[in-house]
Amino acid sequence: MRALRKTLMVFGSGILLSSALPAAANYDQHPRVNEFIAEAAAEYKIPADDIRQWLAQAEKLDSVLAAIARPAEKVKEWDEYQDIFLTSKRINAGKAFMKEHAALLREAEEKYGVKKEIIAAIIGVETFYGTRQGNYRVLDSLATLAFDYPDRPLFWRELKAFFALAEAEQINPATIKGSYAGAMGYGQFIPTSFLNFAVDADGDGRRDLWANPADAIFSVANYFSKHGWKNGEAVTQRVHVSGDKYEQIVNDNLKPNWTVSELKALGIEPTEKVSDEKPANLIRLQGKHGAEFWLGEHNFYVITRYNHSRMYAMAVYQLSEALK
Template identity: 75%
Template sequence: MRFKGLIAGTAAIIGTTLVLSTPAQAAYDQHPRFEQFAAELEKEYKIPPAEAKAWLSQAEKLNSVLEAIARPAEKSKEWYDYRKIFLTKKRIEGGKAFMAEHAELLAAAEKKYGVRKEVIAAIIGVETFYGKRQGRYRVLDSLATLAFDYPKRPLFWRELKAFFSLAEKEQLDPATIKGSYAGAMGYGQFIPTSYLSYAVDGDRDGKRDLWANPADAIASVANYFKRHGWRDGEPVVQRVRVAGDKYQDVVNDSRKPKWTAAELKALGVTPTEPIEDDKPAALIRLQGEKGAEFWLGEYNFYVITRYNHSRMYAMAVHQLSEELTK
């Protein structure tokens, strides 16, 4: 079933919209790359070009999106400042309240997917303050802007196509969906391809609603972690000490653990907690308030970076989850 009912209403206003629009509005159906986009959308998702045209004629170019993506927080802050954003008393208390309110849903997700409930809650806490800050941008606008007017467009070109497919599958109006400036949506801020691949119907009501349904949102975050290899019961990260200079060749060299603990020890890394010599790990350096901090990240730390590639993000999620266990 397609958006035919929605498009019927849209078609009546397309002519007026095109006449009244400024160059910053409703021009993506006239973009030189539109035909290529429409052809790929039809080939990959069986969505006719007329539907792409109907929606992209309404999309607005948002310069604020281009400005925001040029200065992501992960690149403009050090760990000591980044941590202060997410490890606050308000966010910790909010997380405990969220966990109390949704205790049954979190327990069920933990049991089914093997992901600690505190980690699920921490992801949602870092992403949207437990669903309260899901984004004010119209996703149609943000993704169209990034797909057609951002130099590094291939990622967003793919996401815009997936967005139309998502709207079709979930019977949503693309013009009303809100999210982040990068097109991430819902409690857990899933981009469209992640929504299509990992969102689940947590309460079995026939819908995957990550904006308003905590059951779906919680189960979907847990499913994402399970599908990316979360190892139930294993550690995430531990503080380490370093000596000499051999370790410098491997610090922050890979998000994925590609060294064994024994190899890192031989390079001057001393764990502060027990770890088997053959355990894969990565050496992480973050800038703390009192200087460089060194951490040994295991596979579960890597899994968190699959959600967001920033090591600071992964550390914030981990440390918030630890606070939520107290």
């Protein structure tokens, strides 16, 4: 029996809902549903009847549409943003998490070449070390966004991938919970990231990012490794600026597309030793005491592959430093 035809399947302790399904939104009758089903069937070989069955059970959530319109990164400056993620509570919980999972973090660091503090910091920022994984049914969130959100292509793709991962992992899609945007588990992987980067760390035949810390930790490390993390290299450092030439390139790109020597010529001076030939860019954040200037190096850019926000990357970096 195909996974999508099953009424209930237990997969870990943290992702099951009550057997009562929410009120349907008739997504199985949406004007574009046949197009969606055809694409998912062709791309992932999922039977059309399975997809239609689960879309019939999806609920439209207005709360999801409201939440997607106001992500935290667009309404806060760094001086506020850091107060969310760099608290003593989160730091202390992170140290406890690292102590509890010291062996797993060490193994992941050795296998993937990604600092254990960075792995822990990602999980700490995303879900407070697995304790806040989201209370939305991912089926509802992604169906709402795929069919009722104006910027559909991203979520259209993620909904197809969601059905594919449920099929691959033998999970009933109506039981999976996550964020309003369809991110799941300790590390809040979206479905395409799950398919591409989730790993079965303990060899039990499942990639359980919801209830298995080993799979979650190794998957985050694998994500960073596949996105080019350079073990032993710096992430960022404070810099001083002078004159006004630097204004033309500040925050111009997430990717480091200047050399340090080129930045120096524009009045940017590092505070730590760094090669003149190293790729970097100039970051400006509005801190509690005014503008802060930072050198965005390659590994800082890699963090932004997880979330395309300078403030997010800075929060991860500074939390990782506090966890050392």
